Amino acid sequence: MKNKEITIEMPCEKEKISSTIKKISEKVKKLDCHIDDLNFKIKVTSKEILANAVEHGCQHREGKIKIILEATTSKVSIKVIDPGNGFNWNNTEFNNLALKEKGIGLWMINKVANKIEFNEMGNKITVYFYST
């Protein structure tokens, strides 16, 4: 049940999302966790939260996005902190999939994750995965 914490930083550039997800996936593969389909769940989540961080939290391109992975054998969390002013997640739909161009990302995270937490400012999101 030992806690493991990994921190990764990403520049505020959408072109860096893909290589950062690869880094996250490599770290997740090495974790000793008993969570079904964890790599898929983390990949889906990372793609969406990093895209969201770049789109809404990177008003200044020189800023950095911080990603913190925390893991035990039965629980993994991924936390993303962007340097922006926060986004209003209250207006976002989590439970119904709107077949529209926008607003699908958080629905997808909610589908694969066990819990999603936001800070009040809206620039920090933590997504949790538990073993069943």
Added chain:
Amino acid sequence: METIIKKNHARIIPEVVIDLTNSERFRTIINELIKKDIKNIVFDFKNVKEIDSSGLGKIFLCNKIIKENDGQLMIENVKSEYVQKIFKMVDLNKIVEIK
């Protein structure tokens, strides 16, 4: 992204990853094809290994534009397990024909 046109049919072959960096191209291409009266469109996913919500959003949008113009969208050659799982998650086969 490659586009092959034969009479009033078009086959669009996207790249390996469809995400925020390239998904906007779908909208541009579909609008160009509709202007040319090409309304039977296939997205050939033979090269696609990953897709995110911006890519899914563009599929929903393209499907809407094509249907509004009395055309048909079909998705073929979905080989990646990741993409298959994402399509299943959103029940895409209920909206778009997947072959």
